[in-house]
Amino acid sequence: MIVMLIVVLHVLASFWLVIGVVARDVTFMTAGRQTNLERIRALVDLGHFFEHRMVRMPTFIVLILGLVAAFMRGWPVLGVLQGATVNWVFVALLLFLSMIVPIVTILLPRGRVFRKAYDAAITEGRVTPELTAALNDPMVNGARVYEMAGTAAIITLMVAKPF
Numbered sequence: 001m002i003v004m005l006i007v008v009l010h011v012l013a014s015f016w017l018v019i020g021v022v023a024r025d026v027t028f029m030t031a032g033r034q035t036n037l038e039r040i041r042a043l044v045d046l047g048h049f050f051e052h053r054m055v056r057m058p059t060f061i062v063l064i065l066g067l068v069a070a071f072m073r074g075w076p077v078l079g080v081l082q083g084a085t086v087n088w089v090f091v092a093l094l095l096f097l098s099m100i101v102p103i104v105t106i107l108l109p110r111g112r113v114f115r116k117a118y119d120a121a122i123t124e125g126r127v128t129p130e131l132t133a134a135l136n137d138p139m140v141n142g143a144r145v146y147e148m149a150g151t152a153a154i155i156t157l158m159v160a161k162p163f
Helices: 002-032 037-073 088-098 100-124 129-135 138-160
Strands: none
Touching: 002 037, 002 129, 002 138, 037 088, 037 100, 088 100, 088 138, 100 129, 100 138
16 A cells, blocks of 8 residues: 555656646746746746746655655666666666756756846846847757656656566
8 A cells, every 4th residue: 555655656746847847948938038028037937936846856756756666666776787677767767867967067057147147137127138048048958858858758668667
């Protein structure tokens, strides 16, 4: 019974996280197409809400619940490294951990650039070219696409358990 509860909590937390990631990304993409500073401010505030409430902490909750669920079901988390034939959990874990790289190398540093441009635009009371560029940064957009693709691949592995 407790195993099923952990699995259900993991699935629900995963849904919460996916909704947060998609909502955050759509919100920031929409903000990047705006020319009105008040609309941008409202969308950025909403995007930050999704980031803080539905992405950051739920990411760790999903990871912990997933590892606990795998352990409780007897699935080898390290797959072939443990001499097991079940490797989908290991591949999903590697994909999950690989998403840390663009966060650390792209999203955090470029987030500081965005914050600087955003604060400057608010001070000036207008949408600046720097803010527009930061909102439409191709590296940030690429990192977000990678995050969504990785998430989709992990969900596919969780459902299909192909190997």
